[in-house]
Amino acid sequence: MIKDLEILVKMQAFDDEISERQMLLQTLPEELNTLKTSLEEANQVLAETKHSLEENLKNQKLKELEIKDNIEKMNKYKNQLLTVKTNKEYKALNSEISHLEGKNNEIDDEIIVFMEEEINIKSSLENVISVQKNADENLKANEERLRKKIKQVKQEIDVLRKNRNDIAGEIPRQIVKRYAALIKNKNRKAVVFDINNSCGGCGFNIRPQVVIEIYEGSKINYCENCGRILIYKPETD
Numbered sequence: 525m526i527k528d529l530e531i532l533v534k535m536q537a538f539d540d541e542i543s544e545r546q547m548l549l550q551t552l553p554e555e556l557n558t559l560k561t562s563l564e565e566a567n568q569v570l571a572e573t574k575h576s577l578e579e580n581l582k583n584q585k586l587k588e589l590e591i592k593d594n595i596e597k598m599n600k601y602k603n604q605l606l607t608v609k610t611n612k613e614y615k616a617l618n619s620e621i622s623h624l625e626g627k628n629n630e631i632d633d634e635i636i637v638f639m640e641e642e643i644n645i646k647s648s649l650e651n652v653i654s655v656q657k658n659a660d661e662n663l664k665a666n667e668e669r670l671r672k673k674i675k676q677v678k679q680e681i682d683v684l685r686k687n688r689n690d691i692a693g694e695i696p697r698q699i700v701k702r703y704a705a706l707i708k709n710k711n712r713k714a715v716v717f718d719i720n721n722s723c724g725g726c727g728f729n730i731r732p733q734v735v736i737e738i739y740e741g742s743k744i745n746y747c748e749n750c751g752r753i754l755i756y757k758p759e760t761d
């Protein structure tokens with residue numbers, strides 16, 4: 525294989541490694557974002573659960589105050605009963621008292637519903653707290669690692685680029701330009717194998733004469749369809 529081709533193969537190997545790392549540069553920040561989003565969601569659910577517990581306890585207190593209020597009123601009416609003059613007044617007070625008793629029974633039922641709800645909220649609160657704790661620990665444990673990893677991958681890409689550019693200096697400028705355009709426009713694959721006499725990049729059939737030339741490796745052959753550089757795939761066991 526002529527030197528130019530050998531260099532191009534090496535350049536593609538560097539670009540393959542760069543591609544792998546560029547994929548990581550997409551997935552690693554996503555991983556970090558997922559952890560952050562999980563924590564934000566868990567924080568929100570926790571705040572909402574705490575809020576509904578507060579509301580519940582507040583409502584229970586209000587209902588209890590209402591009962592207390594009614595009892596005071598009833599006691600007042602009961603005292604008035606002792607001093608009433610007419611039957612009509614007596615009846616009116618009695619009806620007011622039984623109305624308040626009925627009301628308090630209703631409120632008692634409402635308080636029971638609130639108490640049942642309180643038990644449910646408290647039990648889900650336990651769960652919500654543990655989910656939030658896990659999300660928090662998960663982010664803390666991984667944030668630093670992921671940031672470091674992202675930084676490291678960026679540095680590796682810089683080194684790989686430098687290595688690729690260094691050897692690119694050993695072949696004619698025109699070929700490097702053509703290679704770079706292929707990397708940019710052809711899904712980061714500029715140098716591909718001849719696979720069963722078709723282009724490893726686009727699958728286009730390679731003419732028999734060109735197949736021979738690719739095998740010999742004595743010149744640079746470009747796919748007649750996609751323009752990628754074609755090389756012979758060595759046999760492997």
Ligand SMILES: [Zn+2]
Nearest residue numbers: 723726747750
């Ligand atoms: Zn092709």
